[in-house]
Amino acid sequence: MGKVAVVGAGMTKFVRRAQETGRELAWQAARMALDSAGMTLKDVDAVVIGSAPDAFDGVHMKGEYLADGSGGWRKPTMRNFVGGATGVFAPIQGWYHIASGQFDTVLVVCEEKMSSCHPHPQGAFLTIFDHTTERPLGPNLLWIFAIEMNRYMTVHGITKEEIALVAVKNKRNAMDHPCAQLGEELTVEDVLNSEIMAWPVNRLDVSPASDGAAAVVMCAEHVAKRVTDKPVWVEGVGWHLDTAYWTNRDLYYPRYVEYAARMAYDMAGIKEPRKEINIVEPYDPFDYKELHHLEGLLLCERGEAPRLTADGVTQRDGDLPVCPSGGLLGVGNPIAAAGLMKVCEIFWQLRGEAGKRQVPGTPKRGLAQAWGDLMQVGAVIILGR
Amino acid sequence: MTVRIKEWPGTALSSKDFETGRVLTVHHKPKAEYRWDAGVAIGRYLRELKEGRLIARRCNACGRILLPPRMFCEECFVPTSEWVFVKDTGTVNTFSICHVRWDMVRLKDPQLPAVINVDGASPGMGILHLLGEVRPEDVRVGMRVQAVWKSPEEREGAITDIKYWKPI
Ligand SMILES: [Zn+2]
Numbered sequence: 001m002g003k004v005a006v007v008g009a010g011m012t013k014f015v016r017r018a019q020e021t022g023r024e025l026a027w028q029a030a031r032m033a034l035d036s037a038g039m040t041l042k043d044v045d046a047v048v049i050g051s052a053p054d055a056f057d058g059v060h061m062k063g064e065y066l067a068d069g070s071g072g073w074r075k076p077t078m079r080n081f082v083g084g085a086t087g088v089f090a091p092i093q094g095w096y097h098i099a100s101g102q103f104d105t106v107l108v109v110c111e112e113k114m115s116s117c118h119p120h121p122q123g124a125f126l127t128i129f130d131h132t133t134e135r136p137l138g139p140n141l142l143w144i145f146a147i148e149m150n151r152y153m154t155v156h157g158i159t160k161e162e163i164a165l166v167a168v169k170n171k172r173n174a175m176d177h178p179c180a181q182l183g184e185e186l187t188v189e190d191v192l193n194s195e196i197m198a199w200p201v202n203r204l205d206v207s208p209a210s211d212g213a214a215a216v217v218m219c220a221e222h223v224a225k226r227v228t229d230k231p232v233w234v235e236g237v238g239w240h241l242d243t244a245y246w247t248n249r250d251l252y253y254p255r256y257v258e259y260a261a262r263m264a265y266d267m268a269g270i271k272e273p274r275k276e277i278n279i280v281e282p283y284d285p286f287d288y289k290e291l292h293h294l295e296g297l298l299l300c301e302r303g304e305a306p307r308l309t310a311d312g313v314t315q316r317d318g319d320l321p322v323c324p325s326g327g328l329l330g331v332g333n334p335i336a337a338a339g340l341m342k343v344c345e346i347f348w349q350l351r352g353e354a355g356k357r358q359v360p361g362t363p364k365r366g367l368a369q370a371w372g373d374l375m376q377v378g379a380v381i382i383l384g385r
Numbered sequence: 386m387t388v389r390i391k392e393w394p395g396t397a398l399s400s401k402d403f404e405t406g407r408v409l410t411v412h413h414k415p416k417a418e419y420r421w422d423a424g425v426a427i428g429r430y431l432r433e434l435k436e437g438r439l440i441a442r443r444c445n446a447c448g449r450i451l452l453p454p455r456m457f458c459e460e461c462f463v464p465t466s467e468w469v470f471v472k473d474t475g476t477v478n479t480f481s482i483c484h485v486r487w488d489m490v491r492l493k494d495p496q497l498p499a500v501i502n503v504d505g506a507s508p509g510m511g512i513l514h515l516l517g518e519v520r521p522e523d524v525r526v527g528m529r530v531q532a533v534w535k536s537p538e539e540r541e542g543a544i545t546d547i548k549y550w551k552p553i
Contacts, residue, residue: 013395019408020396028394058413120488131421132431133453134513136545143498143513146481151500154479154526178393199482199495199521212395243459247500247511248452251479355388 001099005224005231006091006383008037008217009344013179014332017115018211022057026069026111029213029337033107034071037217037227044217045103047072049079050090050110052335055124056117070109070215083372084283085239086110087214087339088379092237094218095381104220111213112334121209128374130244145206146198148251148375149288153200155252156303158291160200164191165309166287167204170323173316174330176356179341181210181332191287207285210332214340216347230351235365236270236382238263246374257296257371260378264367265298268382273298277382278363279349280320281342283370284327290314293369294322297380321359324349339370343381350385426454429468435542437534441471441506452506471505473532474553478502478511482521495521501530501550517549529553 010032012018012025020028026049034040049070051062059065063079070077082089087110094108114121125141152158165188174183186204194204224231240259242249249255261273270276282293291305299320300308308314314322325331325345328338346366348354365384371377402408423431426442430453433440441450444458445466451458458465480499484492497516502509516524517533530550540546 011393013393013397015395015397017398018395019398019402020394025395032390032394058415122487122489126487129513130453131419132423132427133544136543137498137513137515138496139498139513140483140485140487142485143481143483146483147479147498147500150481150526151479178390179395197483197485197489199484201481245453245459247478247513248509250509251500353388 002101003221004095004098004218004234005221006216006218006234006347007224007228007231008033008039009215009347010036011179011214011337011341011344012212014181014210014212014334014337016181016208016210018113022111022113023066023069025113025211025213026066026109029215030069030071030107030109033215033217039105039217039227041071044071044075044105044107046097046106047075047077048090048093048097048106048108049077050081050086050108050336050340051079052081052083052086052112053124056112056114056121058116066109066111071107082377082379084285084335085339085370085372085377085379086336087341088343088368088370088381089239090336090340091216091218091343091381092239092379095234095237098218098220104223106218107215108218108340109213109215110336110340112337113211114209114334115211142198142201144246144375145286146201149200149286151251152288152292158303158306160192161188162306162310163205163288163291164188166284166290167191167329169309169315170284170327170329173324173357174326177326177331180326180330182208183326183330201286205287207328207333210334212332212334212337214337214344216340216343230385232347232350232383232385234381235384236264236268238267238380240378242376244374244376246376251375253302254292254296254371254375254378256376256378257293257369258298260380261297264380264382274300277365277367279324279346279359279366280322281325281327281345281366281368282322283339284323284329285333287329290322290327293371296378297367297369316357316359324354324357324359342368342370346383350383426456430454431542434544434546435540437537437540439471439473439503441469443467443469449507450505450510452503452510452512469505471503475501475503475530475550477516477524477526477528477530479526480516480524482524497521497524499550514547515549516551518551
């Protein structure tokens with residue numbers, strides 16, 4: 001397999017509601033990514049688009065709709081959708097387009113415009129539940145997260161205070177992100193005292209719905225060496241799917257993340273992830289999810305992630321910085337774009353270009369992970385310089 | 386490159402922009418209706434619910450008793466083998482106390498969704514349902530519960546033929 005590099009990245013601000021259409025947002029992110037690589041659309045052989053359910057935008061076949069803004073017209077273009085994992089799976093798709101030898105340069109664009117869906121974008125998620133055995137009970141999306149969070153807390157004896165530290169950290173980190181929607185200085189008490197939505201989930205445990213786009217340019221080794229002296233290499237990729245019978249699994253541990261991570265570690269030749277990964281951007285649409293995913297990524301023992309957080313290990317200047325971007329909790333959660341934002345963050349961090357968010361110690365290797373659907377899809381990408 | 390970018394694209398709109406008519410939008414209300422077939426396995430499951438019973442499928446290859454029932458075992462990838470009645474008692478595996486509807490409207494009385502591991506099915510074979518006849522603050526993981534059924538005349542062959550599960 002050929003080596004594949006990320007050579008450019010771009011994103012829009014993540015906002016509650018953007019004036020721009022999805023195509024306009026996609027164009028802005030795509031254009032910024034190309035500019036940052038010193039490339040134009042003429043250099044692009046193929047385009048990968050990532051976007052979550054069509055129902056958010058109320059547009060059928062969103063990939064085709066977004067294709068012009070993503071530079072995909074009159075090119076080999078495809079859209080992928082694997083739930084919340086889409087934003088990390090899209091660059092994996094870009095990777096195999098190039099590693100196969102079929103293309104030299106691929107533009108990867110992820111967009112989400114959740115504000116179009118009324119009265120609340122959650123409505124677009126209701127069909128995730130089984131139409132016969134679950135939907136008649138009137139479920140809403142918060143149920144599954146609250147139910148999973150409770151199981152995780154109960155099995156390990158974890159408190160809401162310990163989990164709230166993640167929201168505090170990420171929202172603070174996001175204050176240094178120029179595109180962040182919800183960066184703010186909060187206390188654990190603020191999180192605990194925010195409105196209860198579905199116990200144990202309070203409002204500040206959850207990331208906001210957002211509009212936004214992100215993009216990266218990926219290319220083969222010979223192109224990367226020509227266009228940049230700071231290529232960031234794809235060292236490992238992994239993805240995995242668990243059963244949609246989500247009530248038949250023990251939700252305290254995300255097996256689908258572990259299997260995706262093992263695939264990526266094997267490819268990267270990583271034996272001891274905790275020592276060999278310098279920065280992590282795990283998927284954090286809820287604060288407990290960051291902890292849950294750190295455990296699934298084998299970066300700590302099961303049930304140990306809250307202690308790492310309390311000890312400051314996961315702070316930006318800690319031994320293992322986690323979500324230095326501010327994550328979905330702070331930067332915002334336009335589903336597919338949020339996952340790719342994490343890949344952009346690792347790219348900028350490894351190149352030493354993350355500005356105020358830069359983690360100390362010139363990190364060599366970073367990991368981004370996203371998860372989706374009924375807590376069942378895992379996608380992992382490892383980048384290194 | 387990112388540190389050199391001073392102006393990031395994307396224009397945030399505020400409620401005021403809408404109130405003052407600064408933004409133009411188009412509204413569309415889709416009308417989509419579906420009639421889902423219950424299928425072979427869930428069709429029988431619903432018929433038994435109408436009778437006030439819970440039924441599962443056994444896979445003789447792995448020995449698991451699968452609930453909800455399915456006609457094929459997704460792990461062994463073979464047809465499942467036989468119908469097995471399971472009990473209408475079980476244990477709360479995990480739960481939530483939900484105060485909002487999907488559109489974020491607050492509920493007067495919270496809902497108590499739970500994963501219930503049903504007695505007679507293989508360990509960990511839970512189903513999603515609701516708890517009732519219990520104060521929210523008294524619900525515990527590990528709590529033993531029993532299904533509370535609608536009356537035979539009210540039952541229609543639906544998961545809601547069980548009204549909720551109450552502590553025993
Ligand atoms: Zn089997």
